[in-house]
Amino acid sequence: MLLSLYKPGGRTPLGRRAIERTRRARTEGAGSAEIAVVAEMTDIADGVRELRLRTVDGAELPAWEPGAHVDLVLPSGLVRQYSLCGDPADRTSYRVAVLREDAGRGGSVEIHGLEPGARIGLRGPRNHFPLATAAQHLFIAGGIGIAPFVPMVRELAARGEDWRLVYRGASIESMAYARELAADFPADVELVPADARPRPDLAALVAETAPGSAVYCCGPDSLIEATERAVAAAPGRTLRLERFTATDRSDLESRAFEVELSRTGQVVEVAENQTMLAAIQQVEPALDMSCEDGVCGSCVLRVLEGTPDHRDDVLQPDERTRTDVIYPCVSRVVGDRVVVDL
Structure with missing residues (x-):
């Protein structure tokens, strides 16, 4: 069958149509995507709108834990990832908070234009940002980066664990969930609006934690980079990061290599200017994917x-030395060859 879809130097017309059908199924919410209904939309801060999503038939949604995110497959076909910020005990609906970014890639503007009753595709949840096991937990949030932390700190509070949240934003009015978190946990939440208070001393905040503590950061790249420096200067702390956008990889060298698909023995050549995902999709067009930027984790393969x-x-x-998984949309290989479970 593969030989009828592909030919040396490119795909046959039949192959191109098969791949297009696969891509169209993804964007229309078929396959692994559930069809969800926008049950409610609420403005919760300047430029931030919270969506409550439920299934079409009211059935229970998959269970999730704090730190998880879902993919929203929008009517236009755009796919965007958002952290779940509601109550994990509520299996009837999911909640996500979306900051409108007029200069962004279009997803947030489209979401802000949706109306209650709109139907979108829903994939997930997936969790690459779970709570760590630690004696203390320090959360550093910037802007809409507060979203994954809302259920995380509530979970820790329910357990009676030691935690602290430092939340930076442009103003109180723009900081989603700020007032309710400060009201519910006045001793544990510090709000640092830029129009009223100076930038927090991240090095001092991290240094105040005990060795063995977990430090979490979600927000703009500048905040993440500052947090990374602060943790590097305080050994013994575990760092957990969640990024809005992909890291710039433009200066990284890329060499050609081979990928062997273990289940068929087929060897796929990956050119230096080609992603591993794109090369594999020439023979496995239904390989799961979503963001293609190395952020969502949907394309993971076992090495x-x-x-x-x-x-x-x-x-x-602390996971970057792992040799058992790879995210082929952006990652490459040390050496000339890798064998994956596919």
Whole structure:
């Protein structure tokens, strides 16, 4: 069958149609995507709108844990990832918070234009940002980066664990969930609006935590980079990161290599200017994917032989030496060959 879809140097017309059908199914919410209904939309801060999503028939949604995110497959076909910020005990609906970015890639503007009753595709949940096991937890949020932390801190509070949240934003009016978190946990939440207070001293905040603590950061790249420096200067802390957008990889060298698909024995050549995902899709067009930027984690493959060159933003800092998984949309290989479970 594969020989009828592909030919040396490119795809046959039949192959192109098959791949287009696969892509169209993804964007229309078929296959692994549930069809969800926008049950409610609420403005919760300047430029931030919360969506409550439920299934069409009212059935229970898949269980999730704090730190998880879902893919929204929008009517236009755009796919965007958002952290779940509601109550994990509520299986009747999911909640996500979306900051409108007029200069962004279009997804947030489209979402803000939806009306209650609109239907969208829903994939997930997936969780690459779970709570760590630690004696203390320090959360550093920037802007809409507060979203994954809302259920995380509530979970820790319910357990009676030691935690602290430092939340930076442009103003109180623009900081989603700020007032309710500060009201519910006045001793544990510090709000740092830029129009009223100076930038927090991240190095001092991290240094105040005990060795063995977990430090979490979600927000703009500048905040993440500052947090990384602060944790590097305080050994013994575990760092957990969640990024809005993919890391710039434009200066990384890319060499050609081979991928062997273990289940068929087929060897796929990956050119230096080609992603591993794109090369594999020439013979496995239905391979799961979503963001294609190394952020969502949907395209993960198990590595059987070879050493990955991790270039994704899914693995946490202490996981980047793993050799058992690879995210082929952006990652490459150390050496000339890798064998994956496919």
